């Protein structure tokens with residue numbers, strides 16, 4: 001159960017939004033977006049939810065989303081991806097030792113998820129983690145992903161506070177959690193996150209994997 005059924009109704013609001021989008025944008029993917037990359041990867045990147053005209057259109061996380069324009073080149077720069085990121089699910093772009101998923105698999109209205117939706121979708125993240133035998137590092141993009149991960153693992157939020165660039169060792173899981181501000185257009189446009197700041201986080205992850 002790594003991905004919800006194509007007409008998942010665990011979240012009524014997201015199901016209704018999907019049906020609206022199927023009418024409005026019939027050529028779009030308009031379904032829960034499956035994770036991208038190999039289950040044997042050592043690195044898992046967790047985003048928030050698909051963007052309406054991005055992952056919800058293309059059917060691949062962060063693909064054709066502004067956030068992907070920052071994420072994917074950075075992954076490629078540090079050897080976690082190969083090929084040309086062409087903003088389409090069939091662009092031939094490949095992740096290397098890396099998998100990308102979302103805390104919520106369906107596109108939310110106004111690009112905002114609510115707590116119940118994160119909770120409903122947690123079962124898929126649980127399965128995702130259980131299906132990655134070599135998992136060593138998780139990168140959460142933003143607080144929604146960070147908190148969703150901690151809840152999924154049963155870790156106390158007060159013990160692992162979100163901060164950009166933070167590195168938390170999760171002893172029970174033998175996993176290192178890295179945090180970054182989300183690569184959203186809003187964060188980039190407001191200067192909260194720069195591509196250089198994001199590259200620095202990916203560089204540290206590369207370094208950590210090299211010494212592990």
Ligand code: URA
Pocket residue numbers: 047048049050051054055060061062063065067068102
């Ligand atoms: N933002 C996310 O958090 N995830 C996506 O898949 C696309 C944009």
